[in-house]
Amino acid sequence: MDQLNSKVPEGKLEDKWDIYQANSKLINPANKRKLNIIVVGSGLAGAGAASTLAELGYHVDCFCYQDSPRRAHSVAAQGGINASKNYQHDGDSVWRMFYDTLKGGDFRSREANVYRLAQLSAPLIDHFAAQGVPFAREYGGVLSNRSFGGVQVERTFYARGQTGQQLLVAAYSQLSKMVEAKKVTMYTRHEMLELVVIDGKARGIITRDLITGEIKAHNAHAVVLATGGYSRVFRLSTLAIGCNGSAIWKAHKKGALFAAPSFTQIHPTALPQSSDSQSKLTLMSESLRNDGRIWVPKDKDDKRPAAEIAEKDRDYYLERRYPSFGNLAPRDISSRAAKERIDRGHGVGPLQNAVYLDFKDAIDRLGLQTIKDRYGNLFSMYKKITGIDAYEQPMLISPAAHFSMGGLWVDYELMTSINGLYAIGEANYSDHGANRLGANSLLQASIDGYFILPNTINDYLAGIIREDVPAIDHPEFKMAIRDVNEQIEKVLKINGSKTVDHFHRELGLVMWKECAMSRNQEGLKKAILKIKDIKADFWKHVKVTGHDREFNQELEKALRLADFLELAILMCEDALQRDESCGAHFREEFQSSEGEALRDDENYAYVSAWKYLGEDRFELVKEMLTFEYVKPTVRSYK
């Protein structure tokens, strides 16, 4: 396998993006009209890219599985979006944001990418303000900020507790404008089921119309995947029920390398699971940790209600273990610390699977009204779900599977290892390393979609502008359609005795136990065998009713799960090869006597990128990471 070429431009860190732009090829507006680009996904990354590419003059075909592009799961991000504007005059800068993000990711991402993310963050806020996002404001009319985990400055912009929704609606509005202008053709309720690669170049996709079941081929000059994260592999996660890994998994099987699949963020502040029938875990924004204090009873047999437990009997374990960051310690560290307390029997709540998030001190200090202004909608959401008033008693929170740092390997141009195939937003592995900082996901999705991809894709298109795009009756398209139909037929024919959800629950349990907050060699090896068993059982005994030429949600679920069952194996393989602990990847064999992660830069300062060799067989390719500007240090938040 050739060494991976990250295509990072030469030059000083702060000049690299300018140098790249100055040297990349452009396409004249008359030619752009002749070029067609497929964008799969309509979240912040997808809608941002589709609308911006259309504004530039390209024609775009955009696809989403939901009934409207405005539903994409970017909508659910609550807390905010980071930008190094330094409006608070508290010492922020592009450099500091770059440093925080690189350190937050435990030095497992590319310096040049991370720097560019910080660099483009300020103009992104300008962009969203111009699009009419109703960001929080001070009385004088300027923008407000708040702080977030893993950071000591206030650089997070927000729109109540609905920042993701407001940014997504802005992106959807801009997309709608380009649909009206007939520059974007929008395909809602369409799911991508295969990628078509001809002579080493991505040339199109195969989709299923979820209403009619029609299988159709679409061709293009380039394909962009903006299909989000895959944490539904754990079944219980903070993600929307429809979120899936199928598009990137199909691309992986067609030759795109999959990077760091096992790097999954477990979010520390979700609502705890309350029963087996639960379908998802609701996230409570991390911003709550700004004013809430996390604790458990010191004595694990202390069963008194929270209010009756005296101050001296409480263990504020984050403040105790990480005094300088306290309740704002990064997500991986906070989740693991919660797991440690719960595993030792200090968990609270009916199933003893939660910790307290307490606002009493903040209410005493700031007054009830201030807390209501800051978090009112989160408190009312908490009440709707649990029936409990968090102004009166502490919230119960618990860790839950959340964000996929892993994804398709991409170079500096966000191109995957397949020519003409790009991956943007959560679907790629780029800026977050082994752990993502809060309020950086909306940022990365938007920057990839609005600013980076529309600047880098020209360079590729300029090179193929004289080539005809293969027609959709090309043998490769026909073969891809046949493969898709065969897969669907195969699932429907089994007519076994177990439901899709049954297998998903089984897979979720294995993944949560062995490949989530902490992992070990023995457990991972066992997990791989178990997943293979579940997979074999699925293909023998799954029962999917209805047929393929109709709206059939069971069939949709079955096809997504079939891909998760393959992806899960690669996630375990990836966790197994990394004999170190870094960020969200915590291997029990590699920890200090105090239980902190032990990173091994000498042997593991690389991005693991996996090549698909055939059923359940993968080859590891390494992209070595070099750090020219920041010397990796032990990531301490003490």
Added chain:
Amino acid sequence: MKVNFKIWRQDNTKSKGEFKDYQVDGINEDMSLLEAIDYLNEKIVLEGDKVVAVDYDCREGICGQCGIFVNGRAHGPHDNVTTCQVHMRSFEDGQTVVLEPWRAKAFPIVKDLVVDRSAFDRIIRKGGFINAGTGSAPEANSILVGKKEADMAMDAAACIGCGACVATCKNSSASLFTAAKINHLDHLPQGRIESRERTLSMVGQMELEDFGACSFTGGCEVECPQSISISEIARMNNLFMKAIIKKA
């Protein structure tokens, strides 16, 4: 607990639908209504029948994709929540729970409880945006927006596009939805520039779709999961009248 579901089953847009009864035992009260439907659907699969089609995605009340008429109310028995936020503890043991799709001419039924709300997308396409392309933005703090005005913009912008306002309205009016977008942008200086054309064009599209007119009964604001106030409609009407006068 035991529940008697009475569910609207309809194969596709063209076919005729009917209610079907499902006695479901073993539901626990912490399940959400959608989880209870998941539970029912697993039983249906094992019996070899087609599952009840129902829309959902985020299941935390923000994406706007879910929406069922439950016992005669949009999004179920509570005020101002989405269907995914209704829990089974809201019903009595042994109760009959009637599930129907949104009923509105502008929202044709796709299958069972699933409807087509693309009319909303078409309204947004007619001006529910600010004409500013990527790359053209001024420095964010060069556009000052007073806190009060920004809060009012946010109140309107909170709309999740679920369609409960239309479903509950006896006239199937989309006024609350359309007003929310028009007002959100009109409250902001950067949006106000195109306000007049936007108002005329979006209201025009709303009237072209099969929505009825608003007769101010206020049902929409009771069911709106974001508690968007009916006064938004009055404000839209005011903007609309002004725009018409200016145009004339």
